[in-house]
Amino acid sequence: MANRWCAKLDLWFENDRSKTRLIRRRHTGPLAIQQPFYPEADGAAHVYLLHPPGGIAGGDRLSIHCHLASTARTLLTTPGAAKFYRSDENLSEQHVHIDVGAGAICEYLPQETIVFSGAHASMKTKVSLAADSIYIGWDLVSLGRPAAGERFHTGNFRQSVEIVREDVPIWFERLNLSGTRMLTAQPFVLAERPIMGTMVYAGPAIENAAERVRGALGEGACAVFSVSQLERIIVCRYLGARMSEGKSLFRRAWEVLRECAMGKRGVAPRIWST
Template sequence: MFDGVQHQRSFGSASVVFADGRLQHLWQSGSAKAMLPRTHRKAPEIVFLNTSGGLTAGDRLDYGVTVCAGMPVQATTQTAERAYRADGEAAQVQVRMTVGKGASLDWLPQETILFQGAALERVTEVDLDDDAHFLGVETIVLGRAAMGEVVTQASLGDRRIVRRNGRPLLVDPMRLDAGALSRGADAALWNGARAASVLLLVGRGADAALAPIRAALDQPGVSAAASARDGLLVVRAMASDGWPLRRQMIRLIEILRPGALPRVWQG
């Protein structure tokens, strides 16, 4: 009886530019907001927020961060992003980050939770100049374990692209659909996990962090591994619930950025 009903869609765009040690540009529209809380740290903090309360069919969300030469910046999200049932085209999320020569950006969003029937396509692009540094974390959680939710139908396309001076350093795609979820206990897939994270550290000396990071991959209930090559460290972790995985990611962030955990992560 609802055929032909025109459903309301949510659109939001927020971008921030830092240069010469201060904020140069702030743009926000629709459901996307960018807040700049006061901190006592050297690095300014950006907190992105989707005021629509979640993503569903046809929604569009764009975040952008530009950090010009020689400046450190941290960006995060106020809360977990939720992807709800999508009866139609997938929700679209685009994250674009540009980091200038000698600058650094920490992209530390909170978890993305996929609910039953969710459909989400997300692309995260990071463009680095000479000697720029990047730390990034992404976590996907399938439903809410405490509520007894089981996700058997969902679609996720999640792609990360990191470039240095226009040349790809890392292209990291993930595709999750009902077929993959039906084989979730397969060791080649999620091996029974309900949550998965990837952590990236890009920049000079990133491979030197491999030993202390591996030593910290001992959170109970979390299965994780780390690898590194010149200027790139990658950690992948899985757990049966989002909470132990969050604890593991917090420990890793604190090793790589002592005392710099976003305040919204500490609530």
């Protein structure tokens, strides 16, 4: 239908004389980027992914594909919250696929996603890694708008995250939530907490990473934040009631993991402060 957006964005990054450059981009429909920023000494490109309509309506499909050549370094984020609007029946979709080449580093750190009551939304993220590449990615999802007293009573939200290294799956997670009153009322489901988040680190093993993250966040975070360490995967989770709290905890955990894995401090994109 004419009122539905099918938008695509393809980005290619390469390392050129110790600076990551966007060498090619291709887009269809309302997806674009700002020119890359370079606030870090190692030449990492900070890139803002833009969706001018501001929200995803029923029947819309957004597709983003990022390619990082060997030793490229990018941080991808968004200028504001993504919004899945109410839809009678039509599915709203967002697909993100990131290819990270040998020795490359990709950080995919979008701002939060708001799923309005009555939405039928699907988010899929797939990350393909080389043997020695690094990926850190997060998502924070608000079911409804709790600050405005709006809960997610009807609709459906599906999400999947898949990470493969040299074509071998190392992380896969799938979520399918229906917005019923029982879902938010039962403590064994979401414990009436409408905001959830997951951050995944995939890279070289970090000794005592979980303890380092917990130590940085303090005991007060234990009620809403957790961290688990596998062989080459670290997973942080938030389940709470305040988006500002979830973003603050994730940012601190990201700073710790970044310093441990990459040997550099966290340099936040300027857009996060506006």
